[in-house]
Amino acid sequence: MRLAIQVEALKLRHSLVGAIATLAMVAGVLALLGGITAGVANGNPQMIAQAGPAGVLDWPGLLAGATQITAVSSLLGFGVVLAWLFGREFTDGTITGLFALPIRLSRIALAKLGVYALWAVLVGFAAVVGILILGLAMGYGSPGARVWAGLGRLILVEILTAAVAVPVAWIATVTRSVLAGVGGTIALVVLAQIGALAGAGGWLPLAAPALWAMSDGAGVGAIQLALVLVLALGFAALVCATWSRLQLDR
Numbered sequence: 001m002r003l004a005i006q007v008e009a010l011k012l013r014h015s016l017v018g019a020i021a022t023l024a025m026v027a028g029v030l031a032l033l034g035g036i037t038a039g040v041a042n043g044n045p046q047m048i049a050q051a052g053p054a055g056v057l058d059w060p061g062l063l064a065g066a067t068q069i070t071a072v073s074s075l076l077g078f079g080v081v082l083a084w085l086f087g088r089e090f091t092d093g094t095i096t097g098l099f100a101l102p103i104r105l106s107r108i109a110l111a112k113l114g115v116y117a118l119w120a121v122l123v124g125f126a127a128v129v130g131i132l133i134l135g136l137a138m139g140y141g142s143p144g145a146r147v148w149a150g151l152g153r154l155i156l157v158e159i160l161t162a163a164v165a166v167p168v169a170w171i172a173t174v175t176r177s178v179l180a181g182v183g184g185t186i187a188l189v190v191l192a193q194i195g196a197l198a199g200a201g202g203w204l205p206l207a208a209p210a211l212w213a214m215s216d217g218a219g220v221g222a223i224q225l226a227l228v229l230v231l232a233l234g235f236a237a238l239v240c241a242t243w244s245r246l247q248l249d250r
Helices: 002-013 016-041 045-054 059-091 105-137 145-164 167-175 178-198 208-214 222-244
Strands: none
Touching: 002 059, 002 105, 016 059, 016 105, 059 105, 059 145, 059 167, 059 178, 059 208, 105 145, 105 167, 105 222, 145 208, 145 222, 167 178, 167 222, 178 208, 208 222
16 A cells, blocks of 8 residues: 555656646745735735735735635646546556556555645645745734634645545546546536535535635534535545446446
8 A cells, every 4th residue: 555655646746737736726826916916016906906805915815815716726726636646547548557456446546545635735735835925025024823823724725625626536537537537627616606606605515615714714614614524535435436346348
């Protein structure tokens, strides 16, 4: 199992998809925040109006902007990486070689999920550290207790959003396609938006992490957030079970 994790980690570390996704989810978020900050600082009325709570040059404004961007972009980034992790074996034809390895395919799938989880946590911490550095560079002063709490929520929303994306691994597996996995990611984003607009709120696991973060932790309860983990664990088990039944002729 340890060797499988090392191999999957090596694949992700040297992949162009992993590198681009990491840059987009860390440097991309910081670039967008910097653009918003510059527009607000220059007194751009359109930027200030569109930014809403993020149109204030202080820690709360920065965290509001980071939360809005993260809530929208993270699910896409996590889903694309999951689609690549699981779908590439079929697209590249390497799935055939996996059958010859002295390890069950279900364990390989579990190793992929483990590497993905570790990567997601690292991305979350990297993004939050970047936001902290940006705020200090902008002269917002030393973070207080509320700011640290907000930064902690950002890390948690990244992790929870990564959990929400786990169904993409199953979609990429059953379709044997990276593109289908990416399409599934887009479908999850759309469903989350529709559910939020329809009033499902925190009871829809796809939308719960974003709503929780954007309400400063007040809009979604612990039970509702727990449903996110139930969804992730359920689909993780389904992915492993599906991989255990894979056949070369299908």
